[in-house]
Amino acid sequence: MSAGLVAALREVLGDRGLVADGDDLEPYLRDWTGTVVGTALAVARPATTDEVAEVVRLCAAEGVAVVPQGGHTGLNGGATPRHDGPSVVLSLTRMRRIRDVDPVSDTVTVEAGVVLADLQEAAQGVGRLFPVSLGSEGSATVGGIVSTNAGGTAVLRYGMTRDLVLGLEVVLPDGRVWHGLRALRKDNTGYDLTQLFVGAEGTLGVVTAAVLRLLPATPRRATALVALPDVGSAVALLGRLREHAAESLTTWELVGRQALDLVLAHVPGARDPFAQARPWYGLVELAGVDQGALDAQLEGALGAAVEEGLVADAVVATGSAQRAALWVLREGVSEAQRVEGPSVKHDVTLPITGLADAVAALAPRLDAVLPGVRLVTYGHVGDGNLHHNLTAPVGQEDALRAAAPELTAAVYDEVIARGGSISAEHGLGRTKVGAHQQRTSEVELDLMRAVKSAIDPAGLMNPGAVLPG
Template structure:
């Protein structure tokens, strides 16, 4: 009799019929990421409905020596929420834990369970006249737990920061089943170590986040959005300074995209069109927002663009004239990832370099990739204001998928070696997961890895929380 033979009846007793899924036809969607890049097997999927049930699951799995893989919306890009191929792990889905526990307008906070979908949290905040600012292309399926586990950033980091900046308190079930009740909605709390930051970005390797207190902000009542044609990434870096000097913290979003990125969207996404009659090398999507109605943001944006044209930073520009046009401009940016998949295998690299060095990084890395694989198509886009580029690769036209995939590690090294040369990070907002786990030993400071392993050993001495993710072996 195996450990899972005794574990599954105990889990069924603890969770009831709705909380345990073992039918192979029903668990398939939990075993593969949304892109189909990572797949595994599992002994079962558990779907607890409360923090107490999560605690029961972790206690039972610890006693049986069975590993647990926490999973939110399964929208990640690094395989961090997918089990291994052994079939002995248990996937813990937070999909039934979706409640808004409390919304405190005076304290500007919302307390939600980890399985709550990001879009539903945005809507709950809006219904109370508030804003929860995290915005992602996958916000209709990404969960709060998943965005915390990967420290997601999104398109509004310039103004509001990443999830690490948006969380005040956490409730976490530790690997031994104890519950840390850290749901404090305090802006000031200097009572020792700030433990919540251990779990944000840890990808479920230290415990399971079950609820969070998140910051809210005043609702946005004015917005202005522009789509700007640029001669290159150097112009984007200069343009953001022009806009920031005039708009201050009303600059909420500044996205940059190469022509190759936009061309894929125009070719494969329905209902989109090029705002300009001719193609341009690069584009920026600039958004200002304000809590004041009628704040005159279009005029501020027009002034900034006028200066940009005077300095030869912009080739063309259009300011969105209504919600439908603004949505169509954002669709050109948010459709890139899905559109690239239509071109075959997509090798995704989520990196950060200092903003000032983005132009040189792009030029040098593009050149190195072209030398390594002539005809390779670079799909570069991202949040240039915080230095985060999604530096993704598509195969040369007409080449075989398998041959391109076979060179994935080699091409990743080209990107990451260049990133390291510019004092950057090989993971900006998508996490480490399985995809980059073994690379950390080459690009991370050895002392940092030693400290991280020490934290892991303290909290999860048996190594049962999402094993094989984040930390390299050794």
């Protein structure tokens, strides 16, 4: 079966569109973290929607699973094939055409393999903004951010990817193509099929193109890094920022001292702008068209915060170079932690009012599991999404690996008990499926299973992601 399928795929895609050699396959079989590794018969690299449809049809006829893959920057193994059962990885990276940019309708139509940074540049070219911003935007692709409902640093102002998707083109599990590329703001005709595929992680079909919303450009920025006494002050400061900046407030990020120390140790050129170390730091950014107004808004908010004792110190960026230097202290955390060694990552959401209590409760709970474990916390205060990433005590990497299941259970149990979610912006992938199933009602799981069964009855679309299978 495998040899015949590979030969048929090669006939459809040509040599350039198929990877079947063991060494060449390797990059597609391991996720970004390096912890999830699978196997595949081949990697199909179609260049058109018709080719995607033919690949899916061929695999369906042979009963072979299809694992869609974009920029491969996910953290939960959702785009990595499994070991059990034959599968074909379907890489969309050759589908990089920007089909249409419409500044009148404020929409852009792009193929799934378009890199996020290129999409942002296309929007800039017509004086518009595509606001999803990620640390991996130089490699993350449209298909991936749609399929995982990516968030990023501007969710506070613009919402998740879901809020920016108007229409989709999707290859269904039987190879048929749903042409749903409608650039309509109002389309109240029954079930919202577009939103069904957003965040589905390729388990219901393959997103091959999307119509996305564009926003007015915001070329001016007012940016500051503030030193905070505690997480409660960060939450309280969110209110002051909203009062003074209103819709200009784009970003309000939190970085714990352990996270900052890793960036200072491992990111070239990173420096601490403060003379005295503090337990927490916040990165705030306002965006708009009037620099004077933005500066006044930021000054007013920080002035009020200092008077209330919410801010211990602050550095306001005076130019693009200093702004970039402040952003490095936030965006360099993930890579710095990777250099430090193995880590156990948690991407969770909590009600904003409960952030401070949850962070305070987690530290002793985790230390009881693995004494000295380093809690590297950072994330997005404005939408309640924090990354509680755990790094081993120095020299105890094996102990961290052994304790990982118990540490993760402690984080998830605390989050669920406080009305939160175990996945904020990276999806469930494969690594969170079991935890989700254990902590989700049967009614909710039954609804999800019903949707999956109706659209993919053979269970061949990315099996094992989102739902067990």
